[in-house]
Amino acid sequence: MAPNASPALVSLRKRFVWLLAGVVGLFAAGMALSLLFSLRTNNAAELHLLKVEAAQAHTSVMRRWSYYREVADHLASDPQLLDLMLVGSIEDKQQWAMSRQRLLPNILGLAIVSPQGEVYGDTSLLRVGPSCQRDLLQRGLNMQNQVLIHRDVPGLEHVDLSASVREAGDEALGQVFLSVRLAQLQRIVDDSTQPGHAIALIDAAGEPVVSSGSLQGAVREISVALPAMGWTLRVQSPVQRITHNGRLQILAGVLTLIAVLLLLVVVVVRLRRPVLQDIDAAMEALACLTRNESAPPIVTRYVEFAPAAADINRIAQQLHDQREQLARLSLTDPLTGLPNRRAFENRFPQMLGLAERGNPIALVLLDVDHFKSINDRFGHGAGDRALIALANTLRTLTRSSDMAARLAGDEFAVLLSGLDDDGVLAWYRRLSDHLQSELRAADLEVDSTVSAGQTWLLGAAGDNIEQAFARADHALYRAKALGRGQLAFASSKSAKDAG
Numbered sequence: 001m002a003p004n005a006s007p008a009l010v011s012l013r014k015r016f017v018w019l020l021a022g023v024v025g026l027f028a029a030g031m032a033l034s035l036l037f038s039l040r041t042n043n044a045a046e047l048h049l050l051k052v053e054a055a056q057a058h059t060s061v062m063r064r065w066s067y068y069r070e071v072a073d074h075l076a077s078d079p080q081l082l083d084l085m086l087v088g089s090i091e092d093k094q095q096w097a098m099s100r101q102r103l104l105p106n107i108l109g110l111a112i113v114s115p116q117g118e119v120y121g122d123t124s125l126l127r128v129g130p131s132c133q134r135d136l137l138q139r140g141l142n143m144q145n146q147v148l149i150h151r152d153v154p155g156l157e158h159v160d161l162s163a164s165v166r167e168a169g170d171e172a173l174g175q176v177f178l179s180v181r182l183a184q185l186q187r188i189v190d191d192s193t194q195p196g197h198a199i200a201l202i203d204a205a206g207e208p209v210v211s212s213g214s215l216q217g218a219v220r221e222i223s224v225a226l227p228a229m230g231w232t233l234r235v236q237s238p239v240q241r242i243t244h245n246g247r248l249q250i251l252a253g254v255l256t257l258i259a260v261l262l263l264l265v266v267v268v269v270r271l272r273r274p275v276l277q278d279i280d281a282a283m284e285a286l287a288c289l290t291r292n293e294s295a296p297p298i299v300t301r302y303v304e305f306a307p308a309a310a311d312i313n314r315i316a317q318q319l320h321d322q323r324e325q326l327a328r329l330s331l332t333d334p335l336t337g338l339p340n341r342r343a344f345e346n347r348f349p350q351m352l353g354l355a356e357r358g359n360p361i362a363l364v365l366l367d368v369d370h371f372k373s374i375n376d377r378f379g380h381g382a383g384d385r386a387l388i389a390l391a392n393t394l395r396t397l398t399r400s401s402d403m404a405a406r407l408a409g410d411e412f413a414v415l416l417s418g419l420d421d422d423g424v425l426a427w428y429r430r431l432s433d434h435l436q437s438e439l440r441a442a443d444l445e446v447d448s449t450v451s452a453g454q455t456w457l458l459g460a461a462g463d464n465i466e467q468a469f470a471r472a473d474h475a476l477y478r479a480k481a482l483g484r485g486q487l488a489f490a491s492s493k494s495a496k497d498a499g
Helices: 012-076 079-087 090-103 130-145 182-192 244-270 273-290 306-329 341-356 371-378 380-397 421-441 465-481
Strands: 107-113 148-150 158-166 172-181 198-202 208-212 219-226 231-238 361-368 403-408 411-417 450-456 487-489
Touching: 012 158, 012 172, 012 182, 012 198, 012 219, 012 231, 012 244, 012 465, 079 090, 079 107, 079 158, 079 172, 090 107, 107 158, 130 148, 130 172, 158 182, 172 182, 182 198, 182 208, 341 361, 341 403, 341 411, 341 465, 361 371, 361 380, 361 421, 361 465, 371 380, 380 403, 380 411, 380 421, 411 421, 421 450, 421 487, 450 465, 465 487
Parallel strands: 450 487
Antiparallel strands: 107 172, 148 158, 158 172, 198 208, 198 231, 219 231, 361 411, 361 450, 403 411
16 A cells, blocks of 8 residues: 555444444344243243142132032931931921021022932922922932033022932932032132133033133133033133233333434444443343343433433332332232232242151141121121231241241131140130230220131142142031031041130
């Protein structure tokens, strides 16, 4: 090159355009990858939520169905009923059925039926409809092996079930017939359905028994068989190609891109290194926010950039605080401040692991006796104060190694470690005494008691949360059947009832 030759000229405009194009391309690729990862994460999270929703709905439905099946079996084994089947008159049998019907407000109809399927008594008083009578006459004693649904009368939709009454020689003398309102199952399905989801119970013919929610378009679906009823539980959620969060990501990416391009213009014009340093700090903060990480504070050298840096720092701190608050609220019951069902289910595997290593772990289910009457007499505010009083009592009487949680309504669960039968019994008595003090402190003039059912976690027997809840729930049912205000042990080996 000659000494006086001029260097080749470079278009600053073209370089600036290529720089902007490169930045746009990088941001577009980053947004596409971020959106792709977000979609995959959202799909996995939604599928997990759907599985949890299906498991909770299945547990609730089966618990309610088992309760009615146990009611039917308990009535069929009543010694007074056996005497009535042998020597009682039709009027006596009708009176027995009507007396039990009054004790079971959620039962639509209740009757004693002959082996041939004939109802003893006035079917209108016993609330046994024509379709139910027809099925009884056609199927006789085979009714107990079938689940029949009737929708003849709007508002009185129900499902029928029965239990055989047998004498000592196992000869069938007849059966106890129950009609359960479908509204009971509808309430469970409604309570179990997450916003935007759909749950339905499908019978053997593929027809919906009860359902909640309706979805259009592509859906995710999980089906769980209910062998005890011959039905299927179906849980659905919509499939969204781009979620609300995804659209926000795109908008945030576009806005961020615009802001960065403007900053690049300033950099090209001013060519000042401190400006580049401030941009790098802002980019790092934005990247931390997109990764859900705590963003380092931005320290600027320019007074003009100070408000923007302060806003980014404030927003980053707010997002960090909100994430911590949401994580805490997702595991806390808002009324009582106790851990909720999700927190309890998260802690349960740890306690089960202790049981597997030989540590005695007791599961106790509690609920407030006649809680509905407190709401009816004194209002829901009084009912809430009663629940808070019980929560305060549990909080006082549980140690750091224990756990107390509110599951739903007036139902609470406690995991107690390192106690034997007598220790659990003593704990329950202290709870009953302390609860009365808390109720008086809450200015509640009610003599409320708590019924409880206890079971031990069977670590060496492949135990799980569903089985443990079923045993404790059965014990709680037995405590209520024995007169309420008691603790009943699930294991016959350690059966003790405390008044």
